[in-house]
Amino acid sequence: MSTITLRVNNQTHTIDCSPRTLLVEALREKLRLTGTHVGCDTSQCGACTVHVDGKSVKSCTMLAVEAAGAEITTIEGLAQNGELHPMQAAFAEHHGLQCGFCTPGMVMSATDLCRRNAKPSEHDVRHWLEGNLCRCTGYHNIVKAVMAASEATHDHDGGK
Amino acid sequence: MSAQGIGAPVKRKEDRRFLLGKGQYTDDITLPNQAYAVFVRSPHASAKIGRIDAAAAASIFLIFACACGERTNTA
Numbered sequence: 201m202s203t204i205t206l207r208v209n210n211q212t213h214t215i216d217c218s219p220r221t222l223l224v225e226a227l228r229e230k231l232r233l234t235g236t237h238v239g240c241d242t243s244q245c246g247a248c249t250v251h252v253d254g255k256s257v258k259s260c261t262m263l264a265v266e267a268a269g270a271e272i273t274t275i276e277g278l279a280q281n282g283e284l285h286p287m288q289a290a291f292a293e294h295h296g297l298q299c300g301f302c303t304p305g306m307v308m309s310a311t312d313l314c315r316r317n318a319k320p321s322e323h324d325v326r327h328w329l330e331g332n333l334c335r336c337t338g339y340h341n342i343v344k345a346v347m348a349a350s351e352a353t354h355d356h357d358g359g360k
Numbered sequence: 361m362s363a364q365g366i367g368a369p370v371k372r373k374e375d376r377r378f379l380l381g382k383g384q385y386t387d388d389i390t391l392p393n394q395a396y397a398v399f400v401r402s403p404h405a406s407a408k409i410g411r412i413d414a415a416a417a418a419s420i421f422l423i424f425a426c427a428c429g430e431r432t433n434t435a
Contacts, residue, residue: 228387228388232390233381234381234384234385234387234388235380235381235382235383236381237385237387238387274381275379275380275381276380276381276382279379279380284376284379284380288379288380291375291379292371292372292375292376292379295372297375297378297379300374300375300378300379300383301383301385303378303379304379304381307379
């Protein structure tokens with residue numbers, strides 16, 4: 201067993217886990233942050249996407265021990281003081297979700313895109329989200345939501 | 361323009377909790393003292409099952425039910 205310290209959503213946690221525990225397992229089972237989902241066993245679906253030190257990462261493809269000392273943000277950490285992050289608001293406004301299972305991964309992935317590229321094109325969004333699968337929506341409204349969020353954020357404070 | 365009536369959008373109620381990561385999908389739910397189902401699969405591609413002995417498992421786990429394929433008298 202290993203004892204590791206993680207910073208998750210601005211809170212410090214010390215947990216015991218086996219060295220082969222995946223980061224997604226540690227988040228869901230040890231920290232009870234079940235917003236991050238496991239949708240496949242093959243690193244394809246992206247429902248497990250979180251931010252590790254500012255970058256989007258598939259948490260199923262990383263060991264918890266690898267994340268020791270890192271700053272992790274999960275879907276639960278995006279909204280501040282009960283107010284939706286612009287990306288979350290855009291998904292709601294543009295019907296970018298149906299069952300919602302892929303949604304945390306989509307939102308976490310898309311926020312990283314918009315952090316790197318303040319004005320992504322539709323092609324940029326579709327290419328970036330190739331690692332996030334959705335069975336319900338057919339993707340069009342997800343792309344619209346991400347485009348709307350990037351425009352809204354860009355208008356407000358010059359890109360974030 | 362009216363926000364109600366024919367032609368007005370009807371907002372979904374469930375989106376907020378899904379977007380906040382608070383959707384309770386099956387694997388997100390933990391009940392007190394919940395049991396787990398485990399499927400033990402044959403290591404042989406083609407074989408005849410002679411018998412199933414759950415004693416070793418029973419010494420480690422509390423087994424609620426073990427479906428071992430015995431024939432029953434019900435239809």
